[in-house]
Amino acid sequence: MTIPIARTVAELRTTVAAWRKNGLKVAVVPTMGALHEGHLSLVRAALAKADRIIVTLFVNPKQFNNAADLAAYPRTEHDDAAKLAPLGAHLLYAPNAADMYPEGFATTVSVSRVSDGLCGAFRPGHFDGVATVVAKLFLQTRADLAFFGVKDFQQLHVVRRLVRDLDIPIEIVACPTVREADGLAMSSRNVRLSAEQRLAAPKLPEVLSTSAERLSAGAPAELVLAEARQAILAAGYEEVEYLELRADQDLSPLSAADRPARLIVAAWLGGTRLIDNVEVLPRQRKGEVLAAANAA
Ligand code: AMP
Numbered sequence: 001m002t003i004p005i006a007r008t009v010a011e012l013r014t015t016v017a018a019w020r021k022n023g024l025k026v027a028v029v030p031t032m033g034a035l036h037e038g039h040l041s042l043v044r045a046a047l048a049k050a051d052r053i054i055v056t057l058f059v060n061p062k063q064f065n066n067a068a069d070l071a072a073y074p075r076t077e078h079d080d081a082a083k084l085a086p087l088g089a090h091l092l093y094a095p096n097a098a099d100m101y102p103e104g105f106a107t108t109v110s111v112s113r114v115s116d117g118l119c120g121a122f123r124p125g126h127f128d129g130v131a132t133v134v135a136k137l138f139l140q141t142r143a144d145l146a147f148f149g150v151k152d153f154q155q156l157h158v159v160r161r162l163v164r165d166l167d168i169p170i171e172i173v174a175c176p177t178v179r180e181a182d183g184l185a186m187s188s189r190n191v192r193l194s195a196e197q198r199l200a201a202p203k204l205p206e207v208l209s210t211s212a213e214r215l216s217a218g219a220p221a222e223l224v225l226a227e228a229r230q231a232i233l234a235a236g237y238e239e240v241e242y243l244e245l246r247a248d249q250d251l252s253p254l255s256a257a258d259r260p261a262r263l264i265v266a267a268w269l270g271g272t273r274l275i276d277n278v279e280v281l282p283r284q285r286k287g288e289v290l291a292a293a294n295a296a
Helices: 009-021 037-049 067-072 077-087 118-122 126-141 153-165 188-192 195-200 203-216 221-234 283-295
Strands: 026-031 052-057 091-093 145-149 171-175 239-247 261-269 272-280
Touching: 009 026, 009 052, 009 091, 009 126, 026 037, 026 126, 037 052, 037 077, 037 145, 037 171, 052 077, 052 126, 077 091, 091 126, 118 126, 118 153, 118 239, 118 261, 126 153, 145 153, 153 171, 153 261, 188 272, 203 221, 203 261, 203 272, 221 239
Parallel strands: 026 052, 026 145, 052 091, 145 171
Antiparallel strands: 239 261, 261 272
């Protein structure tokens, strides 16, 4: 069982044009490859909502602010194709950097505000690279739907803003974070962790979820976040780049969980940067849930 691979926009367009002529609904799942269950969950979600699924595989140089990170990024196209074929994805689009950004390429798509702070503060130019490549992929594929993981929460906000602001006719579908059995969010970067680091890594999601519960119960955010930072460092992480409570709706900074929120983190473990986030139920809503449970 194999999956067809398109290398150029021309090949991609020929295939998609035939699908569209037949009235088929097309979905795209953008990835940088080194596929794991998190990526495959997006493909499954896409299969449930569309007739034809394009998985894109492109390690986008423009979104890497660190040359060493780009060089070390895993590239496993053969294995990726082998994982996608049995799922029933229809096309793998794996363009070359020289075709995506030919000599003379001079356009940058930049989404402000939602890309401020968090990863935007620590990875200069990252979200410009993301917005530029995502805009290209949407225009190249002309997909009706696009699937993204909540794992990259700020990226999801950037993509939603991009689509709204540029009137791109595509529906963005957000999919939940897929985790390992011990709670660590799946990531293509996890393979870089040593055995010892891999054992320490799940402390990050563990701290996030206990902190989220405390915030929902009304504990002061400043205290909870300070203690969470300490706990992450005590687990062996060398740096907590950021740990913030942000509004679910628009990513605005919050000092209390007074509305649906996210606790969002980036931390370094043995030279590997890991990101994660969890939902924080708003205080009064949790109270309402408890009141309802007590009344029942
Ligand atoms: P990446 O290849 O890391 O650029 O990710 C491609 C897509 O997969 C993005 O929409 C990510 O948010 C999503 N993704 C990555 N890891 C996970 C995960 N553990 N669970 C769900 N989606 C994920």
